[in-house]
Amino acid sequence: MDKKFATQQKYFDLFTKDFLPNPTPKYHEVELKRGIKTVYIKDFPIESIKLKRSPYIVFIIFAKLLNFKFLGRWEKTLWEIPVLYKGIPFMLSHRKFGFQFTSFQKGANLTKLAKEAIKNIDNAIPFAEQLFQEEIKQKVIDGRISLSNEYRPIKERYDFFRRKAAAIYKKMNFPTPTGDALRDYEMLIMQNLLTPPEASFYTVAMLDAFFSLLEHSLVLIIPFLNHGFPENNNLEQFIGMNWKGKYQYVFSKSDPKTVAHQLNALIDIKEEYRNPISHGHFHKNGNSFNVHMENLGAIPMSLSKNRGNLSYGFKLPGDKEFKQICNVLDCFDDFIAKNKETKYGIQYIKTGFIVAFDKSSHEKYMDAMSSEKAFGNFLDYTSYQIESSANMDW
Template identity: 25%
Template sequence: MPAYYLVYFLLVDALSFPRLGQWEKSAWTVPIRYRGRLFGVEHRKMGLGIFAPNLDFGARSSGTPTVQAEQDAIAIANQIRAATAAAEPYFQWRAEQAVSTSKLNVANKSDALFDRYIYFRDSFHRLTEEATRRQGERVVEESSPSANVKFTSVFVPSQALRREANWNAQAAIEAFFSWTEHAFIHLAILQGRLKTGTDVAQLAEADWKTKFKVALAVADARTKVHYDALLDLRAQVRNFVAHGAFGKRGEAFSFHTGAGAVPVLLSSEQRHRFKLNGRPAFEERTAIDQLELFLQFLWSGPCAPAQNYLSSGLPSVLTYAMDGTYTSAMQSVADMDEFVQGFIRQVDRAADMEWW
């Protein structure tokens, strides 16, 4: 069967079938008659199905279907699949209509994205500490392929550990900016700055700078300091990745002169693609510290109430942005905590299809 909402739109909205309301462990039921026999297309807690009625007045559950009922249900399902495929233009129109309003929930993946940053950040610290602890360690291996030849190799564990630590730091930085791209959208919604699906879609397609400015007040001096620092770091990381990872400063070439080997840097500027001088390369520990300072700043200011909401996994409801519900909840951390707990209970009841 197609997704439950497509079946609902097909039968109820497009074809005007009657619909029965919510019932215990059931969101909706559409009664249909197939070759003179009655069936119900029903969205239950365990999923969408086609059910034959149990005509026993004392029954508390569906009975075992007959062979005929099973054959009919298969035929009905096939017709629903075919009709759903044919109704694709209608579904597309419905999606466009829905996005233009505030009657939407915006998926909140902030917690999972932030956990990825935490994982790589903690791995960086762990590997760095281990590298420091094993700084003086050397692993010496000797081999003699023949009587007159002897090879000695020395492995320095701390060097390998620092290299792995830097890999994790770079992954943490990328994960952090991935999280901010998502979190800034939800921060903007919670502050009432995005109120329709169209607003959200436009900001989602915008660059990082725009997302930051919509979510946070860059006019504030302290915010501007963090904005400039993060923007500079992001540009360096992006250039490092976008330019084939030749080097943190884009050092892809070198040529020889009387001064020695001279690096040629790839530039992101369209008018000057190559440079001999550029900004200093970012240092991993300093970059991670900078990210942590921003997080401390973010969750200690006006956006502090939003921290619990973003980590809750609850969707951002544009209706709440429109009617002022979020504005009230953002007044304090306590107000937001109370709102989140109530919202979670509401979501749990809906997931369990407990309507009363």
């Protein structure tokens, strides 16, 4: 046995030694018998915060590592595990409102004993996490995982900053001057004096949110792709790829010209506006240098690789540029929503439902994507299941 593993096992055994399985359990007694003493975790001291946050580890400790018997789902309950702590029967349960530790007896020392038991469970948690780590790793390798869907909050952040920026640009939307005034107007544009700084702040925040949303969607949409998972089903490696790599994999079976057009438009926006502000106001590859020119001094100049022409300085987006940026982002949203490879996946993602990456879930998604009607029914049924699960209505 590995020395580190042996040490973890030693301390785990120490903190769980006073727990035994209850050979004569009284399942559900908290609901069926009046007058029993119930001790809830909310009444315990702050060191039990781990259990408040994640009751699942209690199930791992007793049902997986200690192999105690348990009862599965019933009304408002996910699981129950009957135990003896120092000979006194207790019930561990994960119910609708969280973890509960229930006793079936009365007595002055009952609460004190319950707190002691909870403290020992709490102390066993870090060692249990280490002991169970290898099984968790194997489940990840096997693809038996799901990811939380944060599409809605990220989209709300994007929409918020876009509305804020649009409101400022709308206020400064006045006619371009003509004649002699045009020269002064163009000079003000060059010096970034016409665009209020708040407009730039909101625009960059909007772009940050958009590209976060893009990467999030490109990962969550994987189980909905007809061409399947990345090589070796290595989701962790896929998540680590840059956004362009994810984009190219997701749309690898779509029309190459359209895919390239959308990608290049997004790259232009990212390199022109988001990257320099997000990376210390510097363009990549020396494109923020001040070039020393005889008789002129140091002038800000950059060479755009995509367009092959020179541009002067770093210009904050004005009203015209903001509209162009929004048009590019809207075109991409329209593209991913209508593309045959991604349209159903993005519909699912927009609901906020958790996304599963195991093989059986992938097959279930594929079956549901046979038609708009079938997928709509699938979304309705999934919503019903989620609501029932949240309420523990089995």
